Amino acid sequence: xxxxxxxxxxxxxxxxxxxxxxxxxxxxxxxxxxxxxxxxxxxxxxxxxxxxxxxxxxxxxxxxxxxxxxxxxxxxxxxxxxxxxxxxxxxxxxxxxxxxxxxxxxxxxxxxxxxxxxxxxxxxxxxxxxxxxxxxxxxxxxxxxxxxxxxxxxxxxxxxxxxxxxxxxxxxxxxxxxxxxxxxxxxxxxxxxxxxxxxxxxxxxxxxxxxxxxxxxxxxxxxxxxxxxxxxxxxxxxxxxxxxxxxxxxxxxxxxxxxxxxxxxxxxxxxxxxxxxxxxxxxxxxxxxxxxxxxxxxxxxxxxxxxxxxxxxxxxxxxxxxxxxxxxxxxxxxxxxxxxxxxxxxxxxxxxxxxxxxxxxxxxxxxxxxxxxxxxxxxxxxxxxxxxxxxxxxxxxxxxxx
Amino acid sequence: xxxxxxxxxxxxxxxxxxxxxxxxxxxxxxxxxxxxxxxxxxxxxxxxxxxxxxxxxxxxxxxxxxxxxxxxxxxxxxxxxx
Numbered sequence: 001x002x003x004x005x006x007x008x009x010x011x012x013x014x015x016x017x018x019x020x021x022x023x024x025x026x027x028x029x030x031x032x033x034x035x036x037x038x039x040x041x042x043x044x045x046x047x048x049x050x051x052x053x054x055x056x057x058x059x060x061x062x063x064x065x066x067x068x069x070x071x072x073x074x075x076x077x078x079x080x081x082x083x084x085x086x087x088x089x090x091x092x093x094x095x096x097x098x099x100x101x102x103x104x105x106x107x108x109x110x111x112x113x114x115x116x117x118x119x120x121x122x123x124x125x126x127x128x129x130x131x132x133x134x135x136x137x138x139x140x141x142x143x144x145x146x147x148x149x150x151x152x153x154x155x156x157x158x159x160x161x162x163x164x165x166x167x168x169x170x171x172x173x174x175x176x177x178x179x180x181x182x183x184x185x186x187x188x189x190x191x192x193x194x195x196x197x198x199x200x201x202x203x204x205x206x207x208x209x210x211x212x213x214x215x216x217x218x219x220x221x222x223x224x225x226x227x228x229x230x231x232x233x234x235x236x237x238x239x240x241x242x243x244x245x246x247x248x249x250x251x252x253x254x255x256x257x258x259x260x261x262x263x264x265x266x267x268x269x270x271x272x273x274x275x276x277x278x279x280x281x282x283x284x285x286x287x288x289x290x291x292x293x294x295x296x297x298x299x300x301x302x303x304x305x306x307x308x309x310x311x312x313x314x315x316x317x318x319x320x321x322x323x324x325x326x327x328x329x330x331x332x333x334x335x336x337x338x339x340x341x342x343x344x345x346x347x348x349x350x351x352x353x354x355x356x357x358x359x360x361x362x363x364x365x366x367x368x369x370x371x372x373x374x375x376x377x378x379x380x381x382x383x384x385x386x387x388x389x390x391x392x393x394x395x396x397x398x399x400x401x402x
Numbered sequence: 403x404x405x406x407x408x409x410x411x412x413x414x415x416x417x418x419x420x421x422x423x424x425x426x427x428x429x430x431x432x433x434x435x436x437x438x439x440x441x442x443x444x445x446x447x448x449x450x451x452x453x454x455x456x457x458x459x460x461x462x463x464x465x466x467x468x469x470x471x472x473x474x475x476x477x478x479x480x481x482x483x484x
Contacts (some may be wrong), residue, residue, distance in 0.1 A: 293446065
């Protein structure tokens with residue numbers, strides 16, 4: 001992240017914003033929050049990239065309006081335009097192999113663009129489905145550019161933001177204790193993201209680590225340390241922004257729930273980056289699985305249909321996580337894990353029955369085995385998250401050569 | 403089609419999809435109330451409902467925003483051609 005959340009500048013900026021947004025009311029509050037967000041985007045990205053980001057939001061808004069005006073228009077006419085623009089702005093590694101360098105947008109800063117992209121897709125799909133409720137230009141812009149969640153989420157839903165902004169839903173209880181909890185959460189998040197994560201990063205796998213030169217034990221330690229580093233860094237950040245959001249009256253959704261004690265890989269993704277998992281479930285997995293199940297060819301093979309939808313979802317997840325090829329492998333590995341788990345679960349449920357399976361899974365031994373397998377599998381998959389493409393390809397060629 | 407018929411048919415679909423003859427549903431029933439109601443069975447449920455009620459199709463936004471069984475019944479009543 002290019003703005004340190006621990007810096008005096010960020011802290012004074014966010015506390016000023018909290019005060020302004022909580023004390024003001026009506027249209028003035030909306031304009032002030034927009035100014036706050038625009039200032040933040042300019043500060044974070046610089047003027048040119050900030051303008052590109054705002055243009056991206058405005059294009060999204062125009063497409064949303066088109067869908068609201070012509071409800072019968074299908075997403076196939078609008079979504080590809082938006083996805084193509086995202087791929088171009090995000091400057092995916094693969095574009096270097098297709099286009100000459102002068103055509104690429106490599107000078108733009110794209111911090112936060114992936115999160116913004118998924119937020120706008122959600123608004124677009126909901127508008128087309130007639131489930132958006134009410135679209136307001138300034139509310140939409142502030143939803144998109146909301147400084148608390150702009151850099152790294154959590155991915156909030158427009159309806160949830162709308163309800164909290166307009167006071168239909170409270171971010172937190174209006175009590176002294178709830179506000180104290182929010183402040184403590186910010187402080188706890190800082191300790192996680194800046195003290196503990198910084199310390200454990202010294203032990204963790206780095207992007208240019210030559211994995212094959214490590215002893216087995218050193219490899220395990222570095223892999224586990226990277227998992228905890230990522231957790232502490234990201235969940236610490238989330239604690240800080242949820243704390244600030246709570247004080248401001250717009251609380252982002254929860255994102256982490258002890259992923260290291262997940263009992264299976266499906267449970268892992270409901271505990272790790274949960275707002276992303278729920279987004280992917282709603283906008284990739286569900287439509288893909290529904291279409292497959294409704295089709296003549298796959299309708300009679302629900303397990304296969306489910307596995308195909310899972311694979312597609314995790315490939316999208318992988319590509320979304322980063323622009324280089326290693327993230328595609330990250331998604332593929334998690335896709336394979338989920339397919340194995342889903343098929344195994346289906347097999348056991350057919351053999352034992354759901355009730356018996358549930359009883360067995362509650363046994364301490366089954367839970368322990370589940371946690372150990374999931375923890376190791378998730379740690380291993382982070383190898384593909386952390387190693388850069390060059391070192392990952394080196395690893396593959398060394399493995400194949402030996 | 404009246405609401406009671408929708409509830410009765412829906413109850414049958416739930417029992418069939420979750421393989422549990424004892425399942426009871428009401429307007430406030432949510433995914434957390436039924437052990438096996440996850441993202442996979444949710445879609446199996448919705449596809450089974452679409453097959454059982456002529457004219458009913460859940461679009462992506464509806465699937466994403468359905469909060470409880472009461473809302474499912476509302477969509478079925480709105481869209482059913484029976």
